[in-house]
Amino acid sequence: MSNNRGYGTSGIVASGACRSRIRFEEAVETSNAVGDTSIGWSEVATVWASISPRSGQEDQRSQQVQSGQKWDVECRWHTGLAVVSTKHRIVWGDKVLAINSIVSNPGFNRTLSLACEEGR
Numbered sequence: 001m002s003n004n005r006g007y008g009t010s011g012i013v014a015s016g017a018c019r020s021r022i023r024f025e026e027a028v029e030t031s032n033a034v035g036d037t038s039i040g041w042s043e044v045a046t047v048w049a050s051i052s053p054r055s056g057q058e059d060q061r062s063q064q065v066q067s068g069q070k071w072d073v074e075c076r077w078h079t080g081l082a083v084v085s086t087k088h089r090i091v092w093g094d095k096v097l098a099i100n101s102i103v104s105n106p107g108f109n110r111t112l113s114l115a116c117e118e119g120r
Contacts, residue, residue: 018048018075023091024084044083049075051092054115068119071097077104077112090116 025041032038054070073090075081090097097116104112 018050020049020051020092022047022049022051022073022075024081024088025091026083026088041089044088045078045080047075047078047081049073049092068117070100071116071118073097073114073116075112077110081112084112090114 023046024044026044028040028042029037030040050073052072054072073092084099084102086099086102088099090099095118097118099114099116101115102112103114
């Protein structure tokens with residue numbers, strides 16, 4: 001049995017709720033033969049996730065200024081995601097999402113919930 005947020009009774013994201021394939025990436029600095037540096041992106045993990053738009057009411061409650069579309073992203077936690085921080089980004093189809101905050105279930109590490117923003 002699951003509730004309306006896609007969680008089963010055990011607190012794990014229900015497998016049917018994870019319908020979007022996302023890729024976590026980290027910034028990597030590279031330099032060329034002349035010594036010029038540039039920032040590229042390297043894949044950390046690819047997982048199935050549940051993604052839903054964040055309502056304007058949630059933004060008003062947190063008193064954030066509206067800039068890009070905001071998204072709630074939830075996926076099952078695994079050890080490959082232990083390194084993910086707000087310095088990483090999510091690629092979802094043709095969208096790139098900045099990670100604004102991360103919430104995991106302390107002690108259980110079953111679910112990773114992220115507040116993200118597109119176009120930042």
